Amino acid sequence: MDLTLINLFYLFIDSLKEWYVIIPAIIIGLIIGAIPGLGPANTLIILLPITLVLKVETALAFMVALYCSSRMGAGIPAILINIPGTAGAAATPLDGYPMAKKGMAQQALTLSFIASAFGGLLASIISIFALPYLARVAYYFHSVEMVVVMLFGVTLIAVVSSGNTLKGLIAGIFGLLIGTIGPDHIYSAPRATFGFLELFDGVPVVAALIGLFAISEALVMIETKSILTDTAKDRMLSRARWADTFEGCRMAAKRWWHIVWTSLIGLGVGVLPGAGAPIAAFVAYQQSRLFSKTPEKYGTGHPEGILAPESANNGVTSGSLIPLLTLGLPGGATAAIMLIVLQYHGIVLGPRLFIDKPQIPFGVLMAMVVTYLFMVGTILPLARYMARVTLVPTQYLVPIIVSFTLVGAFVPRAYIFDMGLALVFGVVGYIAQKTGYQTSAILIGIILGPYVERYFLRALRISEGDPMILFSSTIGNILWIFLILSLMLPYAVGKLRNRKIR
Amino acid sequence: MMKDQKKKARGDELVLPLIALAFAIYYLSTIWDLTWEAQINGVLIGGVLIVLIFVFLFKIAAEYFRGDTSLRMEKLVSLDQHQIKRIGLILLTAAYVFFIQWTGLTLTTFLFLMAAMALLGVRSRLLMLGISIVLSILGYIFFIVLLNTRFPPGPVERLIERLF
Numbered sequence: 001m002d003l004t005l006i007n008l009f010y011l012f013i014d015s016l017k018e019w020y021v022i023i024p025a026i027i028i029g030l031i032i033g034a035i036p037g038l039g040p041a042n043t044l045i046i047l048l049p050i051t052l053v054l055k056v057e058t059a060l061a062f063m064v065a066l067y068c069s070s071r072m073g074a075g076i077p078a079i080l081i082n083i084p085g086t087a088g089a090a091a092t093p094l095d096g097y098p099m100a101k102k103g104m105a106q107q108a109l110t111l112s113f114i115a116s117a118f119g120g121l122l123a124s125i126i127s128i129f130a131l132p133y134l135a136r137v138a139y140y141f142h143s144v145e146m147v148v149v150m151l152f153g154v155t156l157i158a159v160v161s162s163g164n165t166l167k168g169l170i171a172g173i174f175g176l177l178i179g180t181i182g183p184d185h186i187y188s189a190p191r192a193t194f195g196f197l198e199l200f201d202g203v204p205v206v207a208a209l210i211g212l213f214a215i216s217e218a219l220v221m222i223e224t225k226s227i228l229t230d231t232a233k234d235r236m237l238s239r240a241r242w243a244d245t246f247e248g249c250r251m252a253a254k255r256w257w258h259i260v261w262t263s264l265i266g267l268g269v270g271v272l273p274g275a276g277a278p279i280a281a282f283v284a285y286q287q288s289r290l291f292s293k294t295p296e297k298y299g300t301g302h303p304e305g306i307l308a309p310e311s312a313n314n315g316v317t318s319g320s321l322i323p324l325l326t327l328g329l330p331g332g333a334t335a336a337i338m339l340i341v342l343q344y345h346g347i348v349l350g351p352r353l354f355i356d357k358p359q360i361p362f363g364v365l366m367a368m369v370v371t372y373l374f375m376v377g378t379i380l381p382l383a384r385y386m387a388r389v390t391l392v393p394t395q396y397l398v399p400i401i402v403s404f405t406l407v408g409a410f411v412p413r414a415y416i417f418d419m420g421l422a423l424v425f426g427v428v429g430y431i432a433q434k435t436g437y438q439t440s441a442i443l444i445g446i447i448l449g450p451y452v453e454r455y456f457l458r459a460l461r462i463s464e465g466d467p468m469i470l471f472s473s474t475i476g477n478i479l480w481i482f483l484i485l486s487l488m489l490p491y492a493v494g495k496l497r498n499r500k501i502r
Numbered sequence: 503m504m505k506d507q508k509k510k511a512r513g514d515e516l517v518l519p520l521i522a523l524a525f526a527i528y529y530l531s532t533i534w535d536l537t538w539e540a541q542i543n544g545v546l547i548g549g550v551l552i553v554l555i556f557v558f559l560f561k562i563a564a565e566y567f568r569g570d571t572s573l574r575m576e577k578l579v580s581l582d583q584h585q586i587k588r589i590g591l592i593l594l595t596a597a598y599v600f601f602i603q604w605t606g607l608t609l610t611t612f613l614f615l616m617a618a619m620a621l622l623g624v625r626s627r628l629l630m631l632g633i634s635i636v637l638s639i640l641g642y643i644f645f646i647v648l649l650n651t652r653f654p655p656g657p658v659e660r661l662i663e664r665l666f
Binding site: 038042043046166167169170171173174176177178180181184185186187189190191192193194215218219222223394395396398399400402403404406407410411414416419420423426427428430431432434435436437449452453456457460461465 | 514515517518519521522525526528529532533536537538539540542543544547548550551554555557558561577578584587588591592595596598599602603607611614615618619622623624633637641645648649650651652653654
């Protein structure tokens with residue numbers, strides 16, 4: 001099969017015919033994405049028997065739709081109640097929640113849905129045409145380059161703590177140190193586990209996320225009757241209106257270019273093995289603020305602060321499947337389950353697949369395109385009703401948040417210990433929130449800590465301990481220059497602006 | 503005393519750095535005898551963290567000795583109505599985590615929701631009961647029946663298993 005427009009059109013029609021599995025998968029994906037602790041991987045494992053009895057194209061459409069929609073679902077609680085459904089949505093509440101608190105939850109959700117759908121759609125379309133080239137990207141990124149990519153994410157710590165850099169850095173580096181609890185990446189020697197066997201695998205990110213965001217937020221919420229300010233409440237209490245959804249659409253349309261380039265960041269990061277949605281979202285948020293004309297508005301409910309992480313974490317979805325489709329290497333747990341299903345159906349992934357059954361790899365990406373198109377139609381009308389969650393009085397909301405997110409902490413590893421750990425992180429997060437430390441900086445550190453360590457150690461191991469290896473590759477050095485520029489540019493631009501004002 | 507009240511209270515801000523400092527020292531103590539590969543990240547990250555914390559402590563100390571700051575803890579250590587509710591909620595959550603291994607997901611969630619709503623001032627007992635029953639049943643259906651998660655079974659789960 002050649003990659004002609006007519007063939008792609010037929011593929012598109014074939015994918016459309018799978019609507020009867022795509023729509024239920026979107027609904028399931030949105031629900032599981034919105035519940036911290038659940039994710040597409042464990043849901044697909046539960047639904048594995050169903051995917052095995054379906055014909056392979058249908059099974060793939062189902063899995064892809066569930067995978068994509070769960071990414072979008074994770075942004076919903078992040079915006080409404082400051083609780084990201086997955087680590088990939090950890091940058092979304094930075095601006096989503098402040099916007100919801102202003103009574104603009106409907107607009108914030110619309111921004112998130114449009115960014116997710118169009119960011120994902122664009123990345124999928126590009127992936128279809130650039131599949132062979134994107135597959136090669138992974139070859140050029142080794143430990144050294146990956147260290148710098150991870151450091152791009154780490155610099156977000158400085159960005160989110162722009163109000164008080166010293167406190168932000170303490171929080172972020174504290175998080176990085178927590179992230180390195182557990183075995184080292186060479187000899188698996190346990191470090192700082194407090195004697196708990198459950199920490200020998202490292203700190204579970206879901207428990208940290210639930211504690212730092214959900215539990216700590218619940219402890220703060222107690223102080224008010226509603227999460228909304230009085231003006232915001234009045235605004236929300238007036239009937240749910242379509243006008244607010246359209247306003248969100250207008251905000252997104254005005255910033256269409258922002259969705260385009262941040263989704264490309266997502267696609268680029270997604271292609272790299274070992275990176276993922278959290279890295280993409282952090283890097284996109286950091287870069288978005290860097291190039292924004294109004295960086296001072298970030299963190300206060302800025303539309304671009306929602307668009308950037310959401311389009312990036314959806315751009316990742318197609319990118320992360322490319323190593324699977326082209327090389328047969330699953331880039332994550334969800335891709336690994338897809339690999340199992342494909343193998344069960346007798347399909348061998350790798351370069352040969354493009355000669356023997358090209359409709360499979362291109363069909364997967366086309367199913368993504370169709371899913372994102374369906375997602376816009378199914379979810380956008382729901383924004384006006386979802387936004388009403390912010391009106392629920394905190395005396396009901398707090399117990400529900402605590403009980404259901406604690407349950408979510410248990411789900412990934414089935415350790416009751418993780419529920420207790422979430423409570424500990426909740427108290428730490430509460431102390432941080434009340435005393436002006438950014439909980440998001442701690443979480444960024446916890447998520448990125450293991451990644452930074454892994455690639456840094458690999459690089460050092462190759463060079464037998466010589467740190468100069470970090471500056472030994474051309475791509476790496478270019479990335480270092482970009483990293484230094486992205487750190488210095490905000491100060492330079494700020495100084496220039498101050499001069500102009502004077 | 504009045505003069506102290508007017509100064510900016512920054513005692514609360516020391517809590518997190520002190521926790522982080524204690525953790526960093528503990529972390530370094532656990533990697534003391536390990537190979538350099540296991541030590542290097544801890545030493546680098548922990549070292550930077552300790553330096554930053556000391557810079558922060560020095561900054562606060564300088565403000566304190568200049569008389570600009572007091573070390574009162576207004577935000578974290580107060581016994582107002584909200585703080586009592588907060589401590590109550592933390593204790594209830596700890597009890598939830600502790601008892602779930604014996605009482606199971608459904609019953610523990612039901613009891614927790616009832617107790618937490620009562621603590622936070624919900625007056626309508628009927629509403630409390632209704633919400634707790636509906637949500638704990640939903641929790642059972644979603645997490646145990648549909649997702650088949652491995653929560654330790656409690657009396658409700660065992661009873662349902664016997665009945666069906």
